Structures are given as C-alpha cells and as structure tokens.
Amino acid sequence: MTSSTYDAVIIGAGLVGLSVGYHLKLKSSRKRVLLIEKEDRVAAHQSGHNSGVLHSGIYYKPGSLKAKNCISGYTALLEFAKQYNIPHQICGKLIIATSEDETHALNKIFERGQMNGLKGLKKIAKEEIHNYEPHASGIAAIYVPQTGIIDYPKVAEKLLYLFTQELGGEAVFGERVINILSQGEQHIIETSSGSYTAKNIISCAGLHSDRIASLTKRASDLRIIPFRGEYYKLKPEREDLVNNLIYPVPDSKFPFLGVHFTRMIRGGIEAGPNAVLAFKREGYKFQDIGLSDIAGTLFWPGFWKIVTKYGKTGAGEIYRSLSKKAFTKALQKLIPEIQEDDLINGGSGVRAQACDREGNLIDDFNILEDGNIIHVRNAPSPAATACLSIGNFISDKIKN
Template sequence: MVNYDIIIVGAGLVGLATAYEVKKKSPKKKVLILEKTKGVATHQSGHNSGVIHSGIYYNPGSLKAANCIAGYHSLIQFVKEYGVPYDRCGKIIVATSKDEIPALEAIYNKGIANGLSDLEMLSKEGIKEIEPHSSGVCAIKVPQTGIVDYPAMAHQLLRLFIEEQEGEISFGEEVIDITGQRTGNIVETTKQTYHAVSVVTCAGLHSDRVASMTERYNDLKIIPFRGEYYKLKPEKEYLVKHLIYPVPNPRFPFLGVHFTRMINGGVEAGPNAVLAFKREGYKFSSFSVRDSVDTLTWPGFWKIVGKYGKTGMGEMYRSISKAAFTRALQKLLPEIHEDDLIAGAAGVRAQACDRAGNLIDDFDIIAKNNVIHVRNAPSPAATSCLAIGKTISEKLIMD
C-alpha cells in the first residue's frame, strides 16, 4: 500500500487547481492526483466554449457568485503570469423583445450586486455600435467577459504541480472504492491501493458515483446534458465582434444558444442542451446502458421532465434540425443562414439533480471525515477553478 497525505481524484481544471492550491498552502504535503483517462482536461474542462465568465448571472451570496468573482481575478492573474492565451474581449447580453427587458434588468442588478463595474445598458442603437449585425431592443455590455485556452491552462497547472511543487499524478487509474478508517482513507483503484489522510474528489461527470463511495445516502444524481455547437464559415466570422448572448429562458436552466469567438480562431454558435444517454458521449448516437439506467431510474429525472419537458423537446428538435437551430440564432444575428453554419464540437455538462427534481443551481461541495466531494461544479467552474481549489485547500486539515 502506498501512502500519501492527500489524494485528489480527477484531473480536470477543478482537480488540478485544487492540487496546485493545496501544494501552495502546504508544500511539504505528499499529494497525488488520480485520473482515469490518459490526460488532463479530457472531458468538461476540454470540451467547453473557453469563456471566462464575469459572474453577472449568479445570485449574490451563492458559491457560484463568490467563487466566480474571486476565480475570475485569480485566473486573469494566472494566465498573464504563465502566458496562457486569453482575450478579455467582452460580451453583450441581448434582449430581442420587450418581454425580455425585466429579466435583462434583473441580470444587470445581479452583476452590480456582485461587484462588477463598468457594466453598461445599451439601447438598440448602442447595440449596433458594438455589434453592427446583431439585433435587439436593448442589451448589457459586460467588458469583463473573455475567452481563454482552458486546455493550455490545465497543462500549465499540471506542469507547475509536477515540476515546481513536486506533486505526483497517475493516469489511466480509475478509483473504484474509497473506505474511511480511523487512520485515514483507503483508496482502491484499478491498479493500486493507497492510504491517504485526506481525499478530495473532483470527478465531474461521475461525481455522484464517486461521492456515493463514502456517502451511502447520496441525494444527488448527475444528469448529463450534451451541448452541440456549429461554427460559422470563415467568410461569415466578421458578423461577430465580441460574444453575443441571449437573455436566458427562465423556463430552462441554461444560457441558450449564443455566439462565441474562440481563442484559437473562429466563431462558435451554440450550444443547445440535450439529454445525453452517455455521460462521456459527444455524439447524438452515443449510448451507455449504465448511464441511461441511472438517469431513467432516478425519481428526480421524471420530475424534471414534468417541469421542462416541452422546452427539452424543443432542444432535442434543434439537435436534429439545423433549420431550427438556425432560427434560434437568427434572433441574435438575423443575417445568419443555414448554409453559413458547419458542424462543430460538442460537450457534456454534468448537472446534479436531487430526488425532488431540482436541478442544482449552485456549486455543491461537502466535507466529512477528511473526505471532500465536489458533487456539482457546472459552469462557471472552469473560470472559478482556482478559487474553488483555494476554498477546498482551506477546508483540509493542514499543518
């Protein structure tokens, strides 16, 4: 049996940032990251749209708000210091009808309450000055929003953790059990058995399964939602200058299809939010019996269907109908046509759901007996990763 002070499960951005922050706080601790795949940031951290979120959407006082704001500043400092490609390009959130103005004003007020400065309400004419091809009745200009190369940031965190902090990582090693004992925790993997004083799990799409290894009554289940993107043809990229977002649909807990400039060039359009039948399934045809059974037998799932079924069917229709996807985009950019779009990438969002059918809106981190589980860390977890890592490092028992 191999002994460590701290084992961290998962090498996505949250796991890597946690390892980095733990070693900053306690450099003498022996820390190991266990990752079941062959590399870092292979799922949510490497399949997102690369947006640096400002914190404008989140309820003041929530973990999302606190960690996004703190994480934003830490991230900007980190990418500047280590040369990770980024661009603080700004975005606009556009109300396309008068009915959306109250919701837009509520978002603006949340941003102010969360400490964002230089937010600006734009008129129809003001929108045209910033995004000449966009259409709306009014909008919020959010100068803090940006784009970044998150996979490059993940590799930089790994380099610092291994080379400068003398941490360790083992790839291709899946955790299959965690057992608490008086002297610490036994972590069993597909390759090895470890002893660790403390364990932190940042398992993303499998966070519920890993949490259930020590939390026998785990009241959250991950429901995976696939987000599919199109890309604008190169000759149409001039239509988007910044990032262009809609006012989120209050009947559905996602931000809606939008336009995102990418750090390595190009413009993405999307994503939708479609129920995925495989947690690591990035194609419409992806299917896992285990993952599907887990979703379909969870009581909260059917309550979600009752709440959001009609909207969810619309998302599914947009998944199979390029014309329907295009119509959604045309609300923000009327000049877009179906043949301006080419197939892009996809990601899967790990969304925690409780038994009552509530999609958990905030980050969820629980700590008990020297085991910390990150059970829900959807967007803006990438932006927030350094702040989340710092929060977790402070929860651990340190010398």
C-alpha cells in the same frame, strides 16, 4: 497491487482537481499529494470541451458559491494567465433581449451584476447595439466589459506542470477509482491498477462525481444528469458576422445560458450550445449510448419530475439538435442574417448537472464535506473561470 500512503489524494484531473492539488502543494510543500485521473490526459471532459469563456459573474445570485468564486476566480485566473503567458483576451460581451418579455429579466441581470461588484456595465438601447455588434439585433442589451476568452486546456496543462514538476506533487493517469474503504482516519482508494492510502480525499470527478461520492456516503441525495451541448461553427468567410461574444437573455427556470456566439481564443466563431439529454455521461454524439448511464438517469425519481417541469423545453432542445434549420432559427434571433449555409459542424461537450430527488436542477456549486473527505458534487459553469478560487477554498479546508 501497488500501495502508497499520502496526506491527500485528489480524484479527477479537470481544472478544479488540478487547482486543488496546486494550492495544496503551494501551502503545504512537505505534504504528499497524489492526483488520480482515469483518462490519459488532463481536462479530458468538461474542462476541455467548454466554450473557453472567462465569465464575469453577472448571472449568479449574490452570496452564492458561484458568485463568490466566479468573481475571485476571475481575478486569480487573469493574473495566472498573465504570469504564465496563457492565451487570453478581455473582449467584452453583449447580452441581448429580443422581445419585450425579456427586458425585465435583462434588468434583473444588470442588477445582479452590480450587486456582485461588476464595474462598467452598460445598458444598451436598441439603436446602440450595432455600435458593438454590427450584425446583431434586439430591443435592448447589456454590455459586460469584463467577459473574456481563454485557453482552458493550456491552463490545465500549466497547472499539472506546476503541481508535478515545480511543487513535487504526483499524478497517475489511466486509473479508474473503483472503491474507497475507510479505516479510522485513513482511507484506502482502490483503482483499476492499484491502491493508495490517504488521510484526506478530495473528489473532483465531474461527470462521475455522484458515483464517487456514493463510495463514501451511500445515501446520496443528488444524481448527475448529463446534458450534451452541441456547437456549430461559422464558415471562415462569415466570421465577420460576430465581433466578440453575443448572448441571449437566459431562461431563469433552466440553468443554461441558451445558444450564443463566442469568438474562440484559438480562432473561429462558435454558435451554440443547445442542452440535450445525453444517453451516456461522456456521450459527445447523439448516437453514443451507455446502458448503465441511461439506467442511472431513468431510475432517478428526480428525472421524471424534470420531464414534467421541462418536457416541452427538452423536446424543443432535441428537435433543435436534429434540425439544423431549427438551430439556425434560434441563432437568427440574435443575428437575423445568418443562414443554414453559414454553419458547419462544430464540437460538443457534456455538462454534469446535479439533480435532486424532487427534480430540482442544482444551480449553485455543491461541495459536500464528510469528515476528512470532500466531494465536489456539482461544479458546472462557471467552474472553469472559478477553478483557482475553488481550489484555494478547498485547500484551506484540508490544510486546517
């Protein structure tokens, strides 16, 4: 067993963990900072399996951590991408209402965008939609000029390079954290390969954030419920159906944005994702099963309250997962001419969604401070867009 002492240890090499390390070294160059990752690479899960969208911040409740960090993170990430030649493009998107009962929610989204400081938002009448997306259909829309696309894996790789090669941070891969022991103001982080001592710990463990948090705060009030998002891609000869990004009006009761169309920075058009309960925290296929993960979900009291609240919606998501016809039908609300044959299998991602004991799906970011330990317990979308802001925010707390 190896043992070394650090000023700070960060658990998790997704975008948020990398950003925390990067900002800590920027502000305190003499501090020893270590990043621990259980996989053999950065951005192995949520950070590398998302849709690659630069979110504008239009959806989020004004004053929330999501709103604050998305707006500031968007600006910081754009500057970062320009400075380090990260592939990105500001292309704008449409949010389309396809029925009268969605127009009220659409107006609320427009108002939120204005309250969050977005400029240039446009309300689009039915007959104007074709000016932006010739094949799309709806009764009203919002044009969001700030939305863009970016290569998040490249962002992660650059952050790792800057952290380790230019700023002197250290990183180890292929080590799983199995225990954390506290001895006064010092903490011992035991991993599958050794142990490390640190004054400060910042856990950014994504799909396992609740488990890492439980190592230092036993009575946890949150549990990660994994939801898989599955994508199709448009056949190359049908990619002309979509210019940029086309989104539906999201269900306000459910913290997901609904199936949509996204032009990817590396080429191609994705359609999706749905939101299906995953049987494994890193279960990217329907047949992926982890018994401990299933037990963690089924024995959490909040899960059964979710079933009561959203059972019908969840059943529809499962049906859409198993039926390409149903998936296509959902997409046809936005682009009526799309057909099953236009879709080919794409990738998938698993979203770490925190849920409390009362069955509430936590919508905002959740950052728990426990002395000189900080746990990022809930960081779903737009955490990728907001990663530099979140990292800056947390590093300030450690520095102070």
